Structure formats: C-alpha cells, structure tokens
Amino acid sequence: MTTENGRAPVHRNAYAAPLSRALTYVLLIAIAIVVLIPLYVMIVTAFKSMEEIRTGTLLSLPHALTFEYWSKAWNSACTGLRCEGLKVGFVNSVLITIPSVALAIAAGAVTGYALSFWRVRFANVLFTVLLIGGFFPYQVLIYPLVHITSTIGLFNSLAGVIAVHVVFALPVVTLLFRNYFATIPIDLFKAARVDGAGYWRFFFSILLPMSVPMIAVAGILQVTFIWNDYIVGLVFGGINYAPMTVQLNNIVHSTYGEREYNVEMAATLLTSIIPLLVYFTSGRWFVRGVASGAVKG
Amino acid sequence: MFATSPSNSRLQATLTLVPVAFVVLSVYVGGVLWAAGISFTRSSMLPNYRFAGFTQYINLFSNARWHVSLTNMALFAVIFIPVTLFIGYSLAAMINRGVRGENALRTIYLYPFAMSFIVTGLVWRWLFDPNYGIADVARKLGFENASFDWIVNADTAIFTIIFAAVWHSSGLVMVVLLAGLRGVDDDLWKAIRIEGIPAWKAHLYIIVPSIGASITTALVLMCLTVVRLFDVVVAMTGGGPGIATDVPAKFIIDHMFERQQVGLASAAATTLLLLVLLVSVPLLYLKNRRKGAVE
Numbered sequence: 001m002t003t004e005n006g007r008a009p010v011h012r013n014a015y016a017a018p019l020s021r022a023l024t025y026v027l028l029i030a031i032a033i034v035v036l037i038p039l040y041v042m043i044v045t046a047f048k049s050m051e052e053i054r055t056g057t058l059l060s061l062p063h064a065l066t067f068e069y070w071s072k073a074w075n076s077a078c079t080g081l082r083c084e085g086l087k088v089g090f091v092n093s094v095l096i097t098i099p100s101v102a103l104a105i106a107a108g109a110v111t112g113y114a115l116s117f118w119r120v121r122f123a124n125v126l127f128t129v130l131l132i133g134g135f136f137p138y139q140v141l142i143y144p145l146v147h148i149t150s151t152i153g154l155f156n157s158l159a160g161v162i163a164v165h166v167v168f169a170l171p172v173v174t175l176l177f178r179n180y181f182a183t184i185p186i187d188l189f190k191a192a193r194v195d196g197a198g199y200w201r202f203f204f205s206i207l208l209p210m211s212v213p214m215i216a217v218a219g220i221l222q223v224t225f226i227w228n229d230y231i232v233g234l235v236f237g238g239i240n241y242a243p244m245t246v247q248l249n250n251i252v253h254s255t256y257g258e259r260e261y262n263v264e265m266a267a268t269l270l271t272s273i274i275p276l277l278v279y280f281t282s283g284r285w286f287v288r289g290v291a292s293g294a295v296k297g
Numbered sequence: 298m299f300a301t302s303p304s305n306s307r308l309q310a311t312l313t314l315v316p317v318a319f320v321v322l323s324v325y326v327g328g329v330l331w332a333a334g335i336s337f338t339r340s341s342m343l344p345n346y347r348f349a350g351f352t353q354y355i356n357l358f359s360n361a362r363w364h365v366s367l368t369n370m371a372l373f374a375v376i377f378i379p380v381t382l383f384i385g386y387s388l389a390a391m392i393n394r395g396v397r398g399e400n401a402l403r404t405i406y407l408y409p410f411a412m413s414f415i416v417t418g419l420v421w422r423w424l425f426d427p428n429y430g431i432a433d434v435a436r437k438l439g440f441e442n443a444s445f446d447w448i449v450n451a452d453t454a455i456f457t458i459i460f461a462a463v464w465h466s467s468g469l470v471m472v473v474l475l476a477g478l479r480g481v482d483d484d485l486w487k488a489i490r491i492e493g494i495p496a497w498k499a500h501l502y503i504i505v506p507s508i509g510a511s512i513t514t515a516l517v518l519m520c521l522t523v524v525r526l527f528d529v530v531v532a533m534t535g536g537g538p539g540i541a542t543d544v545p546a547k548f549i550i551d552h553m554f555e556r557q558q559v560g561l562a563s564a565a566a567t568t569l570l571l572l573v574l575l576v577s578v579p580l581l582y583l584k585n586r587r588k589g590a591v592e
Contacts, residue, residue, distance in 0.1 A: 020496075024391045031388065032405045035464065038420045039408070045423065057434045058424070111317045118310035126318055133325030135517075135577045137524045139549040140566045143335070143559070144328025147344070167324055170317070199309040228413030230528040231550070245415045249532055252419055261423060268419050272412045279411035283404050286411070290469060291476035 046070060046266035053261055069260070073267035079242075079250040086270055089247035093227055093274075095158060096243055100165035101222045105215060107166060108173025113203050115174070116181035117189050127178070134171030138231055141168075149236065156238030164232050169225070173218050176289075180214040181207070217289040220282050224275045244271045329570065336563035344559055353564035362540050363565065366548045369455050373462070373544070374523045381463050381519060382512075385470025390500060392471070393478040403475075407468035414465065418532025421461035422448065451541035454534050458542055461529055466522060470515045477511025478504070517580050524573055545569050 037059075045053065046069055047062035075085040082088075115123050145164055146155060154160035184207070192202050233243035242250075248271045252264050279286055339349045357363050388406055392399055409417065424430050425448040432445035447453040481504060489499045505512065527546035530536055536543040536551075545565060552562035 021394075024394060024396065028388070028391055028396065028402055031384075032402055035405055035409065035468070038424060038464070041424060042420055053429055057437050058430060059434060107317070110313055114310040114313040118307055120307065120311045120314055123314065126314060126321060129321050129325060130317070132574075132577075132581075133321065135521065135573060135581075136325065136329065137546065137566075137569055137573055139525075139527070139546045140332060140570045141324060141328055142550070143553055143563065143566065144324060144332050147331070148323065148328065167320055170320065174317075199306040224411055228415075230413065230415050230531070235550075235554070245413050245528075248419070249415050252532070253535065261426075261429065264419065265423065268416050272416045275411045275413070276408070279408060280404070283407070287403065287407065287472055290407070290410070290472045 042265050042269050046262055046269055048262050050258070050260065050262065069262040070266040070270070072260075073251070073263050073270055077251045077263055077267060078254065079247040080254050086244060086247055086251070086267055089242060089244035090270075092233075092237065092241050093244040096161050096165065096233065096237075096241065097223060097226045100162045100169070100226050101219055103162065103166045104169035104173050104222055105218050107170060108218065109177045109208070109211065109215070110203070111170070111174045112177025112181055113207060115178050117186075117202075127174070130171050130174060134175070138168070142231070142235055146235065155236065156240070158237075158241050161232060161236045161241055161243075164236050165226050165229070168232065169222055173222065176218050177211070177214060180211065184210065213285075213288075216282070216285050220278055220285050221289045223278055224286070227275050332563050333567045333570075335560060336567045338560055340560040340563070342557040342559065349560065353560045354568070356561055357564045357568065360561075362543055363545075363548060365540050366543045366545045369542060369544050370523060370526065372455060373459055373526060374520075376456075376459050377462055377466075377523060378516070378519045380459075381466050381470050382515060384463065384467040385515065386474050386500075386505075388467065388471040389474040389478055390504075392475060403468075403472070406471050409465045409467075410469045412465070414528035415532045417461050417465045418458075418529040421457065421464070422533045425457045448534065449538060451538045454538060454542045458530055458533055461533060462522065462526070465529070466519065469518065473515045473518065474508065474511050477508035480511075481507055513580060513583055517577065520573075520576055520580070524569065 041058055044060070044062055045058075047065060048056065049063075049066075052060075052063060073085060074087050076083055077085045079086075079089070114120060115127050145167070149155040149160045149163065154163060188206070189202065192206055197206065227243075228245065229243065230245045230249070233241070233246045237243060237246065248267050251267050335344050336353050337349060337351070338345055339347045339352070392402060396402070425445070426432075427444065427446040427449055430445070435445065448457045485503065485507065489503060494503070525546060526544045527550065530542055530544050530547055534542045536547050546569075549562050549565045549569070552558045552565065
C-alpha cells in the first residue's frame with residue numbers, strides 16, 4: 001500500500017483500494033440476501049394457496065393477503081392425535097419459559113455472587129465441575145434426569161420441565177454473572193463491609209442494581225434458548241406440556257395425505273415469532289451476550 | 298453488628314452454594330456416573346444392575362447404525378467447522394473495515410441464530426424440496442433438467458443438513474470473531490500497512506493468531522453444536538432416508554425411549570461423553586492459558 005505521503009488514514013485499517021471497498025459491499029450485501037432468503041420464503045409461502053405453490057415458484061409473491069393458513073396453524077392443525085393447533089404449544093412454551101428463565105437467572109446470580117466475593121472452601125472445585133458440566137452433551141444427562149425426576153414425581157410435569165431447564169442453564173448463567181462480578185472493584189465490596197452491609201444486603205442493595213445489564217443479557221439469551229429448546233420439552237413435557245417446537249415438528253411430520261406447505265410455513269413462523277421479536281427489539285444485548293461467549297449452542 | 302461479622306457472612310455464602318453443590322453432585326457427577334454404570338449392565342427397558350461387562354460396548358461398536366452416526370458426526374465436523382469459521386471470519390473482517398450500515402448487516406447475519414434448530418430444519422427442508430424448492434426455481438428459470446434431490450438421496454442428504462447448520466451458525470461465529478478483531482491494536486494495522494503486507498497474508502499470519510482467544514471460543518461453540526446435533530436432523534430428515542443422516546444424539550435418544558435398549562443407549566452416551574471430554578478439556582485448557590497470559 002502507498003505510504004509516500006506519510007499520513008496514515010485515521011480510519012482503522014482502511015488501507016484498501018476503492019475497488020476492493022466496492023467489492024466488500026457487494027459481497028456483504030449478497031451474503032445478507034442469501035441469509036434472508038429462508039425468512040422471505042417462509043413468509044411468502046405462508047400466504048400462498050396450495051395451487052399457487054404448485055404453479056408459482058418458491059420466490060414469487062403471493063396473490064392475496066390471506067391469513068387462512070396462519071389461522072389453521074394456530075387453531076386447528078393436527079399435532080398427532082389432537083387437532084387444536086399451535087396455540088396449545090404456545091401456552092405451554094410461555095408457561096415453561098418464564099419461570100425457567102427467572103429461576104435460572106436468580107440461581108445463577110446468587111451462585112455467581114457466592115463464588116465471587118467470598119472465599120468459600122471448595123468453591124473453585126464446584127465452579128470447575130459446573131463449567132465442565134456445561135459442556136456435557138444433553139443426551140448424556142437426559143437419562144439420569146429422567147430417573148431423578150420420575151423418582152421425585154416430576155416426570156411429565158411442568159415443574160419437571162422447568163427444573164431440567166434450570167439445571168441445564170445453571171453453568172452458563174453462573175459463568176456470566178461470576179465473570180461480571182469479577183469486574184466489580186473489590187474496594188466497593190470492602191467499603192460496603194466497613195459500612196456494615198451484610199451478606200444479602202450487599203447483594204440486593206448494591207450488586208443487583210449494578211447488574212441490570214447482565215440480567216438483561218442473560219435473560220434475553222435464556223428466553224431464546226429455552227423457547228427454542230426441543231429435546232427437554234420432548235422428553236420431559238409429555239403430551240400435556242409439549243412446547244411449541246415439539247408441536248411444530250409434530251404438525252409437519254404427522255400429516256396424512258397431501259402436505260400443506262403453507263400451513264407448515266405459517267406454523268414455523270408462528271413458532272419463531274417470540275425469539276425473533278426478542279432478537280430484533282433487543283439485538284444489542286443479544287450481540288453483547290453472544291460476543292462474551294456466553295452461549296451453549 | 299453480629300449479623301455482619303465476616304465468619305457469619307462466609308457461612309451464608311457457603312449455605313448459598315449448598316443447593317448448587319447438590320445439583321452438581323446429583324446430576325453432573327452422580328447422574329453421569331450412574332449412566333456410565335448402566336452401560337455395564339444388561340438394562341433394556343428399565344435400568345437393572347445385572348453386570349454385563351463390556352457387552353453393550355461390543356454390541357454398540359458392531360452396530361452398523363452407530364457407525365453411520367459417528368461417520369456423519371465426523372463428516373459434519375470436518376465440513377461445518379472450517380466452512381462456518383471461514384464465512385464467519387470473512388464477514389467479521391469485512392465489517393471490521395468500517396462499513397456503512399454495520400448494525401443492519403450484523404442484525405441480518407445473526408438472526409438465524411435466534412431461531413430454533415427445529416425451525417431451521419423445517420425451512421431448509423422446504424427449500425431443498427425436490428418438487429417445489431430451489432430445484433423448482435431452477436427448472437422454471439429454464440434449467441429444465443435441474444433435479445436437485447440432495448435431501449432425499451442417501452448419499453447427499455447429510456450435506457443439506459450441514460448447509461442448514463452453516464446458515465444457522467455463521468452469524469454467531471462472526472459476532473464472536475468481530476469482538477476479537479475490535480480488540481486488535483491499531484498499531485498492528487498500521488505496521489501491516491507500512492510493511493505493505495497483502496491483506497490475505499496479514500489476516501492469516503498476523504491477525505488470526507492475535508485473536509486466538511476468540512477463535513477458541515468460536516471453536517468451542519461449534520464443537521458443542523456438532524456434538525448436540527439432534528433437532529435439525531429430526532426436523533429436516535428424521536435421520537433418513539433410512540439411517541443415512543443419523544447422528545449419535547439421535548441414536549441415543551431413539552434407543553433410550555423408542556427401542557428401549559437403555560444399556561446400549563447408555564454405552565453410546567458414555568462413549569460420546571468421552572469424545573467430548575477428549576476434545577473440550579484441551580480446548581478449555583488452551584483458552585484458560587491464553588486468558589492467564591493476557592492478564
């Protein structure tokens with residue numbers, strides 16, 4: 001690159017030639033379009049009649065704006081034997097997600113606190129084991145958890161699904177809070193101690209108000225993960241508490257006769273609406289959480 | 298004043314950790330050891346404790362479906378990880394040059410990650426549909442003989458799943474690596490510019506090694522995706538055609554619940570866990586060592 005004039009541009013590594021800059025934009029926009037195609041296809045398919053789907057193409061726009069297929073997906077699509085649509089799963093997903101996220105964050109914050117400011121014996125061992133546990137494949141833990149939940153009578157119950165979600169969320173949420181608390185100056189803690197703040201007083205009056213951003217990050221990530229979960233709902237929810245993802249998969253895979261692609265795509269979109277809303281309204285927090293590596297997959 | 302004495306507070310901290318310790322011991326340690334124990338028994342429908350030695354493992358490794366599952370996971374890892382890393386890094390590097398509309402682009406690239414793997418699988422199943430999907434678009438565009446039947450072909454179906462997974466995860470890798478790139482010292486870029494090092498060389502030999510921690514994080518996340526691969530397969534192909542797209546996680550769940558071969562499923566789960574530990578412990582060690590070096 002030319003450096004004769006000796007004045008480097010202020011902008012970060014903006015040493016590229018204009019041609020390569022143009023190419024960058026072309027590439028970035030082309031990839032953005034490719035990434036958006038599935039969402040676009042989902043939306044247009046959900047408005048098309050089966051006749052339109054057969055004669056038109058995947059990418060063509062629908063002729064009319066009808067919510068017929070959306071309403072069928074929501075109210076009357078068959079998930080196995082029952083034909084009550086996705087609304088049942090929606091209610092279940094709400095009932096599962098809200099308490100699971102609240103409990104996971106409460107447990108993670110309190111645990112992260114106890115691990116950060118207090119020298120408890122074996123705390124490091126506990127944290128290490130918990131972290132390694134976060135890497136275990138779900139499939140390894142599912143059977144022991146089935147055994148435990150059925151022993152205490154929580155198998156196939158709402159409480160059982162929530163308990164399993166909290167157990168699975170515990171490593172990552174604890175890690176998130178512990179790392180966040182590690183950035184808080186120890187002098188603040190010492191000053192509060194001198195002023196006579198007790199164990200819980202320090203947590204609730206000082207630490208928690210400072211942790212609002214972390215609570216938002218953890219909350220948004222966990223809402224997305226738990227709403228999108230399939231395997232925990234499938235195994236622990238039974239028929240009565242099957243979340244939306246499980247019902248969606250049943251709708252698509254238990255169709256007899258002609259498949260209704262429009263209803264399938266409407267159902268798929270309905271299942272993604274909550275996480276997409278969360279994502280598009282609070283993407284900044286989402287990105288912050290993801291960037292800090294606080295994701296389990 | 299008594300309530301705030303240090304020893305009292307430390308006692309409270311210890312008490313706070315008791316429930317967590319209980320969960321860790323009963324699920325993450327006890328549960329896993331119990332499952333590993335079950336893999337050495339004759340358990341079929343319900344767990345029992347009749348010792349069977351390595352019988353379940355011998356059965357497992359002579360099971361053709363298990364071999365297909367492992368091969369698919371390996372194939373998946375070998376393609377998914379480098380491709381996603383390459384796309385994610387390229388996107389991050391391009392965005393890091395300071396482009397207009399950065400927020401909009403980033404939002405678009407990451408949105409697939411906010412959708413469930415079930416949704417991802419169902420959408421791509423529709424896109425890969427041999428009759429009405431991308432193949433149909435190609436035919437109507439004039440390529441009349443276009444037959445794009447990858448998803449229903451046993452030899453190629455796994456690649457459609459890999460494609461869907463790359464779509465789902467590239468944005469995630471981009472965000473993680475972009476955070477790393479933002480931390481690269483401006484002086485380093487200046488030095489590269491002054492030396493006149495070609496861009497690809499600068500990235501490969503200078504920038505990538507200097508964001509090692511972010512790369513490791515991305516690798517860990519992708520490895521977890523590979524091991525947990527289940528939902529997207531269930532939604533997209535159901536493991537089919539036949540058993541062509543089976544993966545270890547699906548093998549385990551099927552044998553545990555539908556086929557009621559708990560012992561065999563536990564042997565598979567234990568094997569998978571050993572594989573995970575074999576990969577993740579060195580990665581974690583590497584990550585922590587890097588962290589320690591920075592601090």
